[in-house]
Amino acid sequence: MNAMKDEHKQEIARLRKENAELQLVKSQLQTMKIEHRQKMHEFDMQKQDLERKVRRERLDTLMEDFIVELWVPESDYKLGEKCEKCDDNRRFHYKTPMGRDNSETCGCAVKIPYYKPELYTVYSFGTKDDGKKLRPWYRKKYRDQDYYESDSSYAADAIYNGETFEEFRVKSANEYRAFFKDKDDCQAYCEWLAERRKEEMNGHDKG
Missing domain, CATH: 1.20.5 (Single alpha-helices involved in coiled-coils or other helix-helix interfaces)
Known part of the structure; x- marks a missing residue:
């Protein structure tokens, strides 16, 4: 036990x-x-x-190339300074050799070309580099309106990056589709384009 x-x-x-x-x-x-x-x-x-x-x-x-808004220089025309010989409609009045009243457009009514910044915004997207990057397309939106112009523009390499305006003009290849991030830069470019246009017109007149 x-x-x-x-x-x-x-x-x-x-x-x-x-x-x-x-x-x-x-x-x-x-x-x-x-x-x-x-x-x-x-x-x-x-x-x-x-x-x-x-x-x-x-x-x-x-999104590397994506910018919501860009400024584009667009051409327009304005009348020069009015002279004192014509009426408010810039019509010059005179009498014909037969004593009849007649009028014609005054020489001061010449339209002077100039450029102004216009705001473009992203309207649609595509892709580039086999889908590796977005391709934003821009359209101008009419002021005080809810619709855009029909033509779209792709900014590509035509975005101003601090180079001289002459270099940028060559790079953009189209002065009317040159894109700026800053409105002041676009305004300066507009004035530069207007001056060049004036010089070209004066040179043509002399020729």
Whole structure:
């Protein structure tokens, strides 16, 4: 009986020891599960951050050429200073050799070309470089109106970037579709174009 009691005691002690070891393993497994969940959460957060970064870089690349509003020099005409020989409609009155009253347009009614900044806004989008970048198309919106002109313009490389106006005129290849981010720069370019136009007209008259 004593031998059996000792044997039972030893078995109970062994089971208790094994149970304690199992409890330790269970606790370690639980800790590992918690650490695993934390690592998975950290991984998901890193993945989301990376995806946001990639999207942001992608968007930055797409939007690299995107500007909502640009200024464009457009040509127009105005009358020069009125002389004192004509009426309010710039008609010069005289009598014909037969004594009849007649009139004709006065020489001061010559139209003088000039340029003025006009605001263009993004109207539609396309893509370029196999879809890697957006291609914004611009249209002039009529003042105090809710509609745009029918023709769209693509700014491309014709956006002023601080070069001389002569260099920019060559780069833009079309003085009427030269784009400016700043209205004051566009106004200065308009005045420069008007002066060049005046010089060209004077040179033509002399020729």
